[in-house]
Amino acid sequence: DTGVSQDPRHKITKRGQNVTFRCDPISEHNRLYWYRQTLGQGPEFLTYFQNEAQLEKSRLLSDRFSAERPKGSFSTLEIQRTEQGDSAMYLCASSLVGGPPPGEQYFGPGTRLTVT
Amino acid sequence: AQTVTQSQPEMSVQEAETVTLSCTYDTSESDYYLFWYKQPPSRQMILVIRQEAYKQQNATENRFSVNFQKAAKSFSLKISDSQLGDAAMYFCAYREGNKLVFGAGTILRVKS
Numbered sequence: 001d002t003g004v005s006q007d008p009r010h011k012i013t014k015r016g017q018n019v020t021f022r023c024d025p026i027s028e029h030n031r032l033y034w035y036r037q038t039l040g041q042g043p044e045f046l047t048y049f050q051n052e053a054q055l056e057k058s059r060l061l062s063d064r065f066s067a068e069r070p071k072g073s074f075s076t077l078e079i080q081r082t083e084q085g086d087s088a089m090y091l092c093a094s095s096l097v098g099g100p101p102p103g104e105q106y107f108g109p110g111t112r113l114t115v116t
Numbered sequence: 117a118q119t120v121t122q123s124q125p126e127m128s129v130q131e132a133e134t135v136t137l138s139c140t141y142d143t144s145e146s147d148y149y150l151f152w153y154k155q156p157p158s159r160q161m162i163l164v165i166r167q168e169a170y171k172q173q174n175a176t177e178n179r180f181s182v183n184f185q186k187a188a189k190s191f192s193l194k195i196s197d198s199q200l201g202d203a204a205m206y207f208c209a210y211r212e213g214n215k216l217v218f219g220a221g222t223i224l225r226v227k228s
Contacts, residue, residue: 003160033215042120042207042218043161056214091161103149103211107161 002026004108006092012114013082020078021111025094032075033105034067035091036060043091049075050097082115089113120210122219129198130227136183137193137222139208145169149211152182152193155221156204164206167191200226 005024013019025032031050035043046065047057051072061067064082069075079086089112093105119142129135141150152164167175167184174182179199183192195202203226208219 031214035216040220042209042221043216045215045217048214103214104151104163104166105216106163107153109160 004092004094004106006090006108006111008111009109010112010114012116015082015084015115017082018078018080019082019113020076021090021092021113022074022076023092023094023108024074025092026096026106027073029094029096029106030072031095031097032069033093033095034075034077035093037089037091037110038087046077079113082113084115087113087115120208120217120219122208122222124222125220126223126225128225128227129195129202131198131200133198134194134196135198135224137195137206137208137224139191139193139219141189141191141208141210143189143210143212150182150184150191151209151211151216152180152191153207153209153218154202154204155207161207165193195224198226200228202226 007022033048034046037043045058046061047067049069052069064080067077089110091110092108095105121140148169150167153161154164155161165175165177165180174184179196181194205221207221209216
C-alpha cells in the first residue's frame with residue numbers, strides 16, 4: 001500500500017496525559033498536512049510542512065501541540081497535557097508541490113483520539 | 117478567511133436516481149481550486165472531483181459532475197445513477213493558499 005498511513009488508528013488516553021501520533025506520507029510527496037476533525041464537522045487545518053520545514057500553523061494549534069517532520073519524511077504530532085476538548089479525529093494528508101495534479105492532497109485514515 | 121457552506125446536513129436518494137449536493141463559498145480571489153471529497157464511514161477521505169476556477173467548463177468524473185457558478189460562488193455536486201457505495205459524508209473544500217478549508221459536510225444516504 002503506497003497511500004498515506006497513520007499510527008495508531010485509535011488512542012484512548014486520560015486527561016493530562018501526553019500522546020503522539022505518527023503519519024507516513026506518500027513517499028515522493030514533499031508536503032505534509034495535519035487536520036483535526038470533530039464529530040459531525042469538516043476537517044480543520046492545523047499545520048503543514050514542506051520537506052522538514054513547518055511553514056504554517058493555525059491558531060488552533062495551541063502551545064500544547066507540537067508537530068515535527070525531522071527528515072522530511074514521516075511526521076509526528078504530539079499533544080501534551082491532553083484535555084477532553086482534544087477528542088477528535090486527527091487526519092494527515094500529503095501532496096506534491098507542483099503536482100500533477102496541482103496541490104491535490106491525499107488523506108490518511110486518521111487517528112481517533114478519545115480523552116477520558 | 118475563506119468560508120465554505122454546505123446547507124444540507126443530510127440528503128437521501130433512491131438507488132439509480134440523481135442527487136445534487138449544494139455548496140457555496142466566499143472568496144476575493146479570482147483563481148482558485150474547489151474540491152469535493154467523499155468520506156465513507158470509518159474510511160479515509162478520497163477526492164471525488166476537482167474544479168479550477170479559471171476553467172469555465174464544469175468538471176466531470178464518470179457519474180460525478182459539478183455545476184460551478186463562479187459569479188454566484190456556488191459549486192454543487194451531482195451524482196447520477198446513485199449506487200449503494202455512494203453512501204458517505206461529502207465535503208466541499210476550497211483551497212486557500214496551501215491548505216484546504218472544508219464545509220461541515222452533507223451525509224448522503226442511498227436507499228435500495
